[in-house]
Amino acid sequence: MSQLIQLFPLLSILILLIFGAFLTPLLKRKKIILKLHIAINSLVTALSFITLFYVAKFGPFVFQIGHYPAPFGIVFKIGPIESSIGLMFSFVMTMVMWYSIFSLEKEIKEKRVSFFYILNSLLLASLLGIVYTSDIFNGYVFLEVSTLAACGIIIVKDKKENIKAAIKYLLLSSLGSGLVLMGIAFIYSISGHLNMTYIHGEIIAAASDKTNLLLISLILFTIGLGIKSAMFPMHVWLPDAHTNAPSPSSAILSSLVIKAPVVFLIKIYYLVYGIEFISNSNVFELLLIFGGFGMIMGSLFARRQKILKRLIAYSSVAQMGYIFLGIGLGNELGLTIAIYHMIAHGLTKSSLFLSAGSFIEQTGFKNIEDFKGIGKEMPVTLGIFTLSALSLIGIPVLPGFISKWNLALASIESGKIYLLAIILISSLLNAVYYFPIIINGYFGEDNLDGKVFRSKSKPIKELIPVIILSLVMVAVGFLSGSVINFIKSGISIM
């Protein structure tokens, strides 16, 4: 039995690739495609769920693909962090798929719909691969696949802005990939290995006389993966891409695609270089600076936006700042919270984008101005939006608050009290740009007279996936104690 469960991570990637990506083009009828993809995604979620339970019960395990042992074959290392992030990815993807059944055709051309599903399967497979693998080159390959697939789900709408945004993303992201590849080349030249554990052994041996080379490779990884995960000054591609993509794509992009490179980065830091080398370098200070600036500047940019989705996109930049800040603190709690915040933000941001998507779909507007009084027409949708926004603002017990609180504790623990100011200012700024939307939505009445909304409200049936997402989000907040302990147990073995 345990042999079988250990197969699940690979199995889910293979299922996604074979059935989701390679077989779908052969199918003609759209209904079958939809059903197939919902089934595949639910199956993958179930598999990830079982894996998570297995890891929680029996501890982490190592899976050798094709039974080739480590230095020669590719190895998956599944611990608490990998399994929980994997579960989050597949769960959010399933919910977004479910949501997209009802709304996708309103946004993109009909013949593109199956294309969208194929790309998403490919995307999820590659993201799961990045999270699970412990082979550095294998990770790079998955990273490339995910970039291309992500470009695909942006241009699936084939408007002019989409193509522009996708090209911008592709260029910057390729730059990032190039840097990562260079980093891998440097490391390979020192160690002669691609498996993370083996590289680590060689690096420790070579650390004293090849320090500069290692530092250069470290910076290459940080910047390269930083571009892909929208670290603050390298975030310029993100707002365009997330704003113009169809709403389900935006949800996937912001809650999944920018998270996977961070997981990869954490693995490189802790598994490849090891904590000693990293803490002797200044890379954590770099992350603190980038993260801190991201938290403040992202929110400041968001405050000035007029388009709703663009505002949410900039808020993602700020939220990624929290994650980098957590990693940059360099202590156990900081790293734990960085990972917790990935999960929390993944759930929150996807429900934000999906509810914003419903506003846009039902009204045909996209500016914040035009959503005054929307709460009277679509109370449930705005309710979901409010709940997610409250989490980001940091109302207690919702996950956003838990992250902020623990980040603050972690920064006090590491003796950097001034970071408290950044955390608090950033959460205040969150309040400043989310509250007007909510307040005008519920209480503004300007738009009710004279303007006709396309329809009264979205049927509850179509909102169920978003409601589930936000319920899970609340649960992650309420159960934060056990979630954080679980992640911590994964960090201590890293």
Add this chain to the structure above:
Amino acid sequence: MNNLLILLPLMIPIFGSLSMAFSKIIKDKYMKPAAVLIVIVNFFSIFLINNQVNIEVLHIIKMNEFIDIYFRVDQLGKLFSYMAGSLWIITSFYSLEYMKHEGKERRYFTFFILTLGIVMGISYSGNLFTLYIYYELLTLSTFPLVIHADSSEALQIGKKYIIYSFVGATFIILGMMILFSITGNLNFTGGGISDIVLYPDKTLLLISFLSMFIGFGVKAAMVPFHSWLPAAMVAPTPVSALLHAVAVVKSGIFALLRTTYYIFGPVLVKELNGDKFLIPLVIATIIMGSMIALHQENLKKRLAYSTISQLGYIILGILMLNPEGLIGAILHMINHAVIKITLFFVVGSITYMTGKKYINEIHGLGKKMQKTFLVFTVAAISLVGIPPTNGFVSKWMLGIGAMDAGQVLYIIILLFSAFLTAAYLFPIAVEGFFKKEEIMTEEGNMDPPKMMMVPMVVLAITIIFLGLFPNGLIRFIEVIVQDVF
């Protein structure tokens, strides 16, 4: 099992307001009686659990040391819940009539009752974290009441209210974060968290104390964070009355009491010299509030600035850090609640009956609205602090506290401000009673309908009653004081 009873006052208003929100559950016809009924039932549930001996602690969620939502009934909580519960009943009767001319009654009563539930949560919360959650919720639930008119001015002011509140909450959370990282414990304990004096990080503790005090001080309208309060006068009068008398500003005061006496403890605050940093702000609050009130032509605004100054008294009492000062502060918290709600009701009645809002419009109105102005005069006398009213008693206690603290300055400030209080309140009564009538076309008695008059009279009687027989209340408060010193 008995512990679960504590959920009654917390849950009755919340479910009540949820069912109020939908016209399918409570029909329009029954809406108003239902609202009053909920408030009254809630008062009985408060009474029930406050007199239940063996209710101690009810943990709702305990995830770890920090995320620990629990409720506890103690003397201070009892006092606050009684105060809120009874004033809510009076206000609900008053609003039945008053809200007819403001409209959107269903929305008003929904949030009115919701706020009651949240104030109950504040009074029974057992640790700082729970208090903080309810504190944030209080901002959110009172917001729709503040912007009741939905005009663009109201929305603008609502925004101001939210921003001030969230800045305050940010300070609070900064203090909480630092405190939690030092002590790992946020539970309310009489006289301060045990062994808090022994922690070596005195500077951090001081920062934590100050930032929490300032944070909660925003809701208690401490200068320089007071300006939301006069602005919030745009709300309907019963809302202003409640915001001022109980719901918001008194929750701020209550939270200040909790942090000073149940988290840090008077001994530590004295050792940190925390009071020395804050006293200048408090003195500024008292003097500035009174001075600005003198110049307000709008009646409601005048009362609002008066509130700011009176809240300064209470905070001063808290910071005297001696038993008499604390008794005075708690007593004044209650007395001011009763007095200020009365004053607002009177001003509301004037506006309701005549549409007049400014002091120069009410010449001779006292002859038409005799009872109303009589009530006003009683409340004004009490706020100035003339016997035999309750305002005198609490100011007397505050004075004794100031003597104990050895600060003659405090007494001078108290007297000076009492003089100013007289200067801004009595002219209203004088204008009403003694100025010549100008353009008063309507004939006869213009006192408001019974539904508004009776609550006002009841309040006026309470003012005098508490002035003549304050001992029961003082004994109740002494239990609190013995617990924390």
